[in-house]
Amino acid sequence: MPKIKIALLIALLFSVCILALFLGPRGINPLDLSDIDRTIVFSIRLPRVLISLLMGMALGASGAVLQGILRNPLADPYILGISSGASLFAAFGIIMGFSFIGTFTIPALAFTGAILTGVIVGIIGRKKGGIWPERLLLAGVGLSFLFSALLMLMLSLSSDEGLRRSVLWIFGDLSLSEWSRIPYGSVFILAGLLLAMTRAKALNALILGDELAHSLGFSPHTERLVLFVSVGLMTAASVSLGGMIGFIGLLVPHIIRFFMGADSKVLIPAAALGGGVLLCVADLISRSVLPPMELPAGIVTAIIGSPYFLYLLRRKNVLSI
Amino acid sequence: MEKGEDEVNQGAILSPRREDFFLEGERELTMTVFGSQRNFSTVLNSFCCILAPRLPGSNSQGCRRFIQLRTVTENFLICLKTAFFFFSLFTLYSLFLTNASADNAPERIISLAPSTTEILFALGLGEKIVGVTSFCDYPVEAREKAKIGGMSNPSLEAVLSLQPDIVVMTTDGNPKEFEARLRSLNIRTYVFTARRIRELPVAIRDMGRVLGAEEPSRMLSAEIEKAISRLGNNRPSDSRKKKVLFIVWPEPLIVAGPGTAIDDALDLLGVENIAGNAKTAYPKYSIEEVLYQSPDVIFIGKGMQANMREVSRGLLHKLGLVPAVKNGSVFFVSDSLYRLGPRIIKGIEELETCLK
Structure with a gap:
């Protein structure tokens, strides 16, 4: 049964991709491509669709993993401060006008910020030879407050132009998608996803509690560390590809749980697919509703996703994760 | 236009009026202070004179103590009077000062x-x-x-x-x-x-x-x-206007939209700003739309900034099919048109040279 559902999700993902390629501010007839149409489809829309899929997958999957290892339904990939660190570094780069490696500067800075924050949170969360969920969570929250405050400070001191571009970046901006970003993004995200999927059994055990996990033959601290690294990789890569996208990491895993249950072996790939579908649709909407302008995709995901989530919450009899 | 002038006039008229009011108020306040000062000291003086001998326990010791007390009170009063005098002098002086500067042009x-x-x-x-x-x-x-x-x-x-x-x-x-x-x-x-x-x-x-x-x-x-009038007269009369895009920042693509000085300048130069129909002044613009609109000329602002060419490379690569890029009509210009000030003329002339 889960296999059929996953197959359905994959089919949905493909159809959404096709739609996103040929719909938009102006529809394109795939059978009759002019030169401009071809440029739009292959060098503008295709990389954008792929990046939205990668980001959505990373966020959905890392949300599912994180809610498991922290045993907290409110956890999302941004709660660990990874996104605040990335935003801080990216905004710093934007405001100071850095461009030492061309268009890669800002993504590289964001990735550095994200990884650095992840390492700091990991170090603070570590005590007595292991990573403790509560410590991890609190360290992440504390650090993310600090980074947000620094970010606000920087934004309030910056010029209007730098401010606008930083805010656009922080809201999630997929218009910068280029083919050149896909290789490194996909390497980190797919590596993190594979790592998480191979440790899905351990995650199931961790959700039951450390003692049970131990008696089932898993070392809770090692497993948590491995899963934490996979989350860090996916989130850092996703934030550096296109900024912060809200909603997906927190609520897509819950939506998937409503339909497919909480078995991590199914949940992780399904949440990844669901996140990809949602972000792809949201991006399609964000660039189509107000042409010739574009809206930040992060806002659209929350606007279309949250009501659906609340509706599901009302309909389904779910009391806990 | 009319509305703008109205507001300007209002601002100009309002300020002196308010100042007059302020001066009057202050003058009135000073008068009151003078009046109350006289009343206050008279009352206090007479109070001391009248009540002195009638206070209870008026034996010799008490008298001496009271005399001492009166001297202190009087000293205090003298100090108070002097203070009031200087205060009122200062007030009058500052009053004259503000009066003088209100008539002349502001200095600071x-x-x-x-x-x-x-x-x-x-x-x-x-x-x-x-x-x-x-x-x-x-x-x-x-x-x-x-x-x-x-x-x-x-x-x-x-x-x-x-x-x-x-x-x-x-x-x-x-x-x-x-x-x-x-x-x-x-x-x-x-x-x-x-x-x-x-x-x-x-x-x-x-x-x-x-x-x-x-x-x-x-x-x-x-x-x-x-x-402005020179440009109005020289306006090209041919039916096909050149289509132009003014890029404020290439990544993310932010362009000059309606209501900006840049849009006005392009209009004066008789060319069409393809972002003129956007909804905000500096919209984040869709790259696809630029491809469809295919502008004949692209301006990139703040082009003198060191890294602007570097930052725009990716965008211009994507826009390879647009006539502006194909024909080499991409111009890096200054930021003269970003502010509605005296440099506007220079900015318009700069665009004009590029368009020729």
């Missing part, structure tokens, strides 16, 4: 926007500027003036501590509340309301009148008017 000016700073310098008022925002970087002298904070968040304390005779603000970027705040603290303000190129000459002339630089303001606005 604070400018709360880069555009008004540029206009003030162009009107030869640079010497009188005592404070500017941290974004005022043109002309070079502006950088050396005291900073009072940003455009949207100027520091009230910094403004007050510079003791300005007038604070020049714009409706485009300064918060309205700040103006109200300054007014409530009895600081004269002048609000510059022009937002479009065509409104600029009238606004400059008005500002010059209020700030006591009528002659230079007339000259500057005549110069701008001349440039």
